[in-house]
Amino acid sequence: MIESLFQFEFLQNAFITGIIIGIIAPLLGVFIVVRKLALIADALSHVTLSGIAASLLISKWWVPFAAVNPLYTGMLFSVVGALLIEKLRTVYKHYEELAIPIIMSFGVGLGVIFISLANGFTTDLFGYLFGSVSAVSRTDLYIVIIISVIVIITITAIYKELFVLSFDEEHGQSLGLPAKLIHFIFIVTVALVIAISMRIVGILLVSALMTLPVAASIRLAKSFKQAIIYSILFGELSVIGGLISAYYLDLAPGGTIVVIAAGILLVTILYKKLRLNFKIVG
Amino acid sequence: MKTNTPVIEINHLDYRYDYDFVLENIQLKVNKGDFLAIVGPNGSGKSTLLRLILGLLKKQDGQLLLFGEQIDTFTGWDKIGFVSQKANSFNTGFPATVYEVVRSGLTKKTGMFRFYPKDSKEKVLAALRSVDMEEYIDRNIGELSGGQQQRVFIARAIISNPEVLILDEPTVGVDIQRVEVFYQLLNRLNNERGMTIVIVTHDIGTITDKVSHIAFLNRSIHFYGTIEEMKRLDNEVMSFFYGHNMHLLTSNYEHGGARV
Numbered sequence: 001m002i003e004s005l006f007q008f009e010f011l012q013n014a015f016i017t018g019i020i021i022g023i024i025a026p027l028l029g030v031f032i033v034v035r036k037l038a039l040i041a042d043a044l045s046h047v048t049l050s051g052i053a054a055s056l057l058i059s060k061w062w063v064p065f066a067a068v069n070p071l072y073t074g075m076l077f078s079v080v081g082a083l084l085i086e087k088l089r090t091v092y093k094h095y096e097e098l099a100i101p102i103i104m105s106f107g108v109g110l111g112v113i114f115i116s117l118a119n120g121f122t123t124d125l126f127g128y129l130f131g132s133v134s135a136v137s138r139t140d141l142y143i144v145i146i147i148s149v150i151v152i153i154t155i156t157a158i159y160k161e162l163f164v165l166s167f168d169e170e171h172g173q174s175l176g177l178p179a180k181l182i183h184f185i186f187i188v189t190v191a192l193v194i195a196i197s198m199r200i201v202g203i204l205l206v207s208a209l210m211t212l213p214v215a216a217s218i219r220l221a222k223s224f225k226q227a228i229i230y231s232i233l234f235g236e237l238s239v240i241g242g243l244i245s246a247y248y249l250d251l252a253p254g255g256t257i258v259v260i261a262a263g264i265l266l267v268t269i270l271y272k273k274l275r276l277n278f279k280i281v282g
Numbered sequence: 283m284k285t286n287t288p289v290i291e292i293n294h295l296d297y298r299y300d301y302d303f304v305l306e307n308i309q310l311k312v313n314k315g316d317f318l319a320i321v322g323p324n325g326s327g328k329s330t331l332l333r334l335i336l337g338l339l340k341k342q343d344g345q346l347l348l349f350g351e352q353i354d355t356f357t358g359w360d361k362i363g364f365v366s367q368k369a370n371s372f373n374t375g376f377p378a379t380v381y382e383v384v385r386s387g388l389t390k391k392t393g394m395f396r397f398y399p400k401d402s403k404e405k406v407l408a409a410l411r412s413v414d415m416e417e418y419i420d421r422n423i424g425e426l427s428g429g430q431q432q433r434v435f436i437a438r439a440i441i442s443n444p445e446v447l448i449l450d451e452p453t454v455g456v457d458i459q460r461v462e463v464f465y466q467l468l469n470r471l472n473n474e475r476g477m478t479i480v481i482v483t484h485d486i487g488t489i490t491d492k493v494s495h496i497a498f499l500n501r502s503i504h505f506y507g508t509i510e511e512m513k514r515l516d517n518e519v520m521s522f523f524y525g526h527n528m529h530l531l532t533s534n535y536e537h538g539g540a541r542v
Contacts, residue, residue: 034376160389160398167386168372171438174336175390176359218377222422227377 004247011247013136014200017144018239018253021197021209024148026217026235027155028190029210030228033218035166039100040085040187041207044078044194047107049203051077051195052128053114060118070128071143071195078191081107086187131202131254133246144196151189158182163224200239202254209235212261216268234264287314288350289446289478290335295344297330304330306502308344312495314445317472317479319489322499328482331499332450335480336364349445360390363439365432365449374424380434381406381419387438409437413467429456432464440471446478447471453485465492 005011032041055073059066081103088099115125127135155162161182165172173179190210197206217230242257249256288311295308305327312318322328333339334346337353346353349361384406385398392398399405410416413433423431432452439447449468453461469492471477483489490496496512498505505512 034373036373157395160386160392160396161394163378163382164386164389167376167378167383168366170338170366171364171386172389173338174359174362174364174366176337176357177390218375221377222420223379224377224382 009138010134010136013138013141014133014243014253015240017136017141018200018243018257019236020144020148021193021200022236022239023232024151024193025197025201025206025209026213026231027228028151028186028193029214029235030217030224030231031155031162031166031186032190032210033214034227038207038211039097039104040082041190041194041210043085043100043104043107044081044191045198045203045206046104046111047081048074048078048191048195048198048206049128050107050111050114051075052198052203053111053118053125056122056124057114057118069139069143071140071199074198075147075192075195077107078195079188082187082191086184126252127202128198129202129204129254130252131198131200131205131246131257133243133253136199140199144199147192147196151193154185154189158185162186200243200253201257202252205254205258208258208261209238212258212265213238216261216265219268219272234261237264288312289314289316289348290480291345291347291350292335293345295331295334295341295346297327297334297339297342303501305334308499308503310497310503310506312446312478312480314478315472315476316495317468317493318481318495318497319493320480320482320497320499321484321486321489323484326500328484328499329450332448332480332482336362336448360442361445363387363442363444363447365435365439365447365452367451367454372423376424378423379419380410380415380421380423380426383423383434384409384437384441387441391442405441406437409441410434412440412471413437429460429464432456433467436467440477444477446480449479449481451483452481453483453488461488465489468492 213234221227246253
């Protein structure tokens with residue numbers, strides 16, 4: 001494995017991308033989970049899918065478009081989807097969560113239409129759905145690096161405000177923080193991270209990488225900082241373990257990554273239970 | 283520390299939800315150093331008034347001045363500390379320590395795109411010391427009792443050294459014996475630091491010997507004055523001011539009807 005890693009560029013691309021995504025997806029995931037927005041990640045990943053499908057369709061109709069990386073259309077759709085969700089949340093003030101299924105089903109519907117127009121499933125599309133070790137190109141890697149740097153800088157810059165608003169939105173507003181702006185910036189970064197994660201984890205499973213490591217970490221963490229650190233740790237474990245097993249067993253990495261993340265979650269739940277029992281007995 | 287510098291000034295303030303007046307022609311002036319209790323039954327508009335003062339609701343008609351500035355253009359929000367009703371303000375499963383929560387009170391003062399100052403640990407300790415919660419600094423916030431959480435939220439509100447502290451029903455969910463200690467804490471902040479305090483409560487019984495001013499609110503202000511002035515009113519007049527549902531207050535409260 002190590003040898004092939006030095007030998008094959010595609011493996012390097014996959015691993016570096018995986019390691020980066022293993023950091024930023026759980027990092028954003030912590031905020032997503034504590035803000036109870038876990039479903040937004042799901043909705044946006046489905047919108048990203050329609051973006052990818054749109055790109056495949058346009059390339060079929062107009063060949064030069066094939067030169068455009070589908071990641072861009074994916075990101076574009078994802079960001080637009082995020083903005084629409086925000087807009088809908090203000091329209092349905094008393095049913096804020098309704099925005100999520102609306103956008104999600106719309107995303108899927110649009111995606112399915114694009115896919116059928118583009119003559120159905122291709123291996124390409126399979127890679128986008130479930131992730132792929134071999135599909136990550138050097139350009140993909142560069143896009144991932146650039147977006148990740150932007151996301152990390154952004155989150156660092158608004159960390160304080162994001163924490164306050166996540167913990168107690170009303171308190172944040174009473175401090176006069178620009179709650180809407182912060183939320184907007186956050187949701188756009190989420191959209192971008194979802195779009196760049198799909199090459200490795202696949203669209204259908206990207207939200208799992210944002211939520212499962214966090215679900216495990218908040219069972220153990222006492223502080224918010226710990227929650228972030230554990231989440232990233234569990235995220236990395238899942239991604240690296242998932243990529244290695246995907247490579248050896250010739251599986252789609254999205255599946256192996258998520259199964260490992262679920263395994264970690266199970267272990268933390270059992271650990272917490274055992275410790276609790278032990279405390280009661282002892 | 284009584285002065286005549288107005289901190290909050292409200293003139294002819296109305297507030298409507300659709301066409302129903304929740305607040306009507308409110309007149310109120312809070313001077314620096316005052317300890318004001320706004321008392322009223324459920325649905326009297328207490329929370330609405332408070333949310334207007336905090337800028338959480340947009341003002342409709344009338345005038346609302348904070349530190350002499352119109353609220354629409356007011357920016358000095360770090361001068362105002364707010365402690366909301368504990369019960370519905372945060373998710374108790376939130377992974378955060380007392381330290382992180384109290385430090386977050388410095389967010390506005392620190393400013394956007396900046397890290398918390400280097401001495402924030404000392405500031406957190408000092409704020410926790412004044413609410414006697416120093417030894418809980420590394421505890422998870424969700425593990426604390428309701429009263430302890432409330433004190434942590436006061437520490438979060440006072441860490442930025444605000445000039446005004448506004449509390450919304452702060453003693454709900456706090457043990458009766460702790461309520462006394464809680465008011466001692468507020469009195470200390472009021473006397474020693476000269477902090478102006480505005481507290482909203484439905485519980486008139488416990489506060490009359492603790493505050494300097496009292497306002498009876500039921501859609502409009504029926505009485506506003508010092509405690510001495512209030513004591514001069516006889517009971518009959520008082521119950522008229524306060525409205526007929528006075529004895530219903532405590533039993534109704536369980537259903538949380540006060541929030542609008």
